[in-house]
Amino acid sequence: MSSEEYIREAVATLWDRYRDPLSLDELAHVARMSKFHFIRVFRQTTGVSPGRFLAAVRLHKSKYLLRTTRLSAAEVSLAVGYHSVGTFTRRFTEAVGVSPIQYRRMAHGKQPMVPVTATGSGRRDAGAVRGVVHRAETPDTRFFVGVFPGRILQSSPVAGAVVHDSEPFYFPAVPAGSWYLLAVALGPDHRDGGSPPGGCVGPLRVRQFDQLAVDITIRRPDWRCPPIVAVLPSTHLRGTLGHAVVS
Structure with a gap:
């Protein structure tokens, strides 16, 4: 083996x-x-x-x-x-x-859904990250994409948005440092808590005034992918899709 x-x-x-x-x-x-x-x-x-x-x-x-x-x-x-x-x-x-x-x-629908929100940044050492979400091997067309400190999609991103396939995203205030760009499908078939298709790019080295262009491709999950932890719009919960969250 x-x-x-x-x-x-x-x-x-x-x-x-x-x-x-x-x-x-x-x-x-x-x-x-x-x-x-x-x-x-x-x-x-x-x-x-x-x-x-x-x-x-x-x-x-x-x-x-x-x-x-x-x-x-x-x-x-x-x-x-x-x-x-x-x-x-x-x-x-x-x-x-x-x-x-x-x-x-x-x-259980007893409290309004509160999806993950971006923490934003007011720091002067911030750079920008832009790109496009592409899909492969999935019929989903709507995705959450965010900038996270680690490889696992948990806690709050410093920037994030809900986008459609091939729609550009732009995060103008990503603090300088090492980050991961994570994306996950938001199709209705994934609301039962299963592992939806997703993608990851990183680590990204962001420096002050950087303008990084990073595309990300959504693929079916496999055994290497740790499970998603954070609450996302319509990913784990029944209910309507949350609004875009952008830093």
Whole structure:
């Protein structure tokens, strides 16, 4: 087997045993690699560390339980591998954008949907990012695209917008630094919480007064892609599509 196939086994283990206190030693053993070699190859293959991938899987599973069961937040936290409801609630709120209780109310139509919004930037060292979203292997024509600090679509972007296929986007105030341009399909078939088609470009090095031109292509997700965590317009929740959010 190749190194990628062994990493695939490790990713499958993360999805199968996300409730367990998995250690790097256990995952490296599954991948038949030394721990340090495993961490490096896992990051090269998926774009994130094993720990961040596992955290995204746990939050993804917790959202499913909040939507489909009557388990309390404490029970959900235990079900997905957290032993402290306080830690679970804090990490869920930071990554998803709303608290577990708010998410459940939104999913059940008892609270207006509040999609992820851009944080914006007033810093003078900002540059600009522009481009076009293209689709491949998907019938979807409407997408959310945003600038995020990491490879996983979670928390709030520094800039974002809802766009159509081949429609240009322009973010004029992206702070200097290293960022990822992430995009995800917003078709109605993806509202059940499944993994929708998406795309990623990065890391992008933004400097003051930069005018970066970056196109992004939407493709079907595969096993390398960590799950989406943040609440997006109509991606995880029933309801109407949110308005564009632009910095």
